[in-house]
Amino acid sequence: MIRPAAPADHAAIHAVVAAAFGQAEEAQLVEALRADGDALLELVAADDGAVVGHILFSPLVTDNGRRLAALAPLSVEPGRQKTGLGTALMEEGHRRLAAAGIEAVILLGHPAYYPRVGYSADLAKVVTSPFNGPGFMALELAPGALSQPLGITYARAFGL
Numbered sequence: 001m002i003r004p005a006a007p008a009d010h011a012a013i014h015a016v017v018a019a020a021f022g023q024a025e026e027a028q029l030v031e032a033l034r035a036d037g038d039a040l041l042e043l044v045a046a047d048d049g050a051v052v053g054h055i056l057f058s059p060l061v062t063d064n065g066r067r068l069a070a071l072a073p074l075s076v077e078p079g080r081q082k083t084g085l086g087t088a089l090m091e092e093g094h095r096r097l098a099a100a101g102i103e104a105v106i107l108l109g110h111p112a113y114y115p116r117v118g119y120s121a122d123l124a125k126v127v128t129s130p131f132n133g134p135g136f137m138a139l140e141l142a143p144g145a146l147s148q149p150l151g152i153t154y155a156r157a158f159g160l
């Protein structure tokens, strides 16, 4: 089941994120985003009470008033990958963000993975950010949200 993360999940989330990435850096990023109040939406995939996947969205400051979020990081326990959990975490996240008025999501990730849920590097080309290239992708939750050029600033914990 996919559900919002609770404080009681924090230790298990750290373990899942560190296991997925094979290092602690992304788990520390999650904790820094939380500490700064920048965990806009945090969901876990739970199986029989155990956390096996996690996703975090943080707010982006935009120069045109659009409400955007960044997806990072996305983690699935190594033994549970390729069973649809990453896709389910993103899709539930997008539903909740759209309902909360977020108009688009930006990410930096594997160019072969994220297009399956609608992300596009072409769509991200209107966005001025510290990133570009094929891994810099965007998804519109509100049609037309990325029709005009815009600049974005990431949450402080990204250190950009």
Ligand SMILES: CC(C)(COP(=O)(O)OP(=O)(O)OC[C@H]1O[C@@H](n2cnc3c(N)ncnc32)[C@H](O)[C@@H]1OP(=O)(O)O)[C@@H](O)C(=O)NCCC(=O)NCCS
Residues within 6 Å of the ligand: 020, 021, 073, 074, 075, 076, 077, 080, 081, 082, 083, 084, 085, 086, 087, 088, 108, 109, 110, 112, 113
């Ligand atoms: C990337 C990740 C979140 C995907 O989660 P998942 O639950 O395994 O993904 P899903 O089950 O929804 O989708 C699996 C599909 O994605 C593909 N896929 C997974 N990782 C991929 C990658 N890095 N590049 C391309 N395709 C990838 C799988 O091959 C599989 O393809 P198939 O459906 O054709 O068999 C997970 O592999 C993970 O935690 N990786 C380590 C951390 C990481 O890299 N996070 C993302 C940073 S950008």
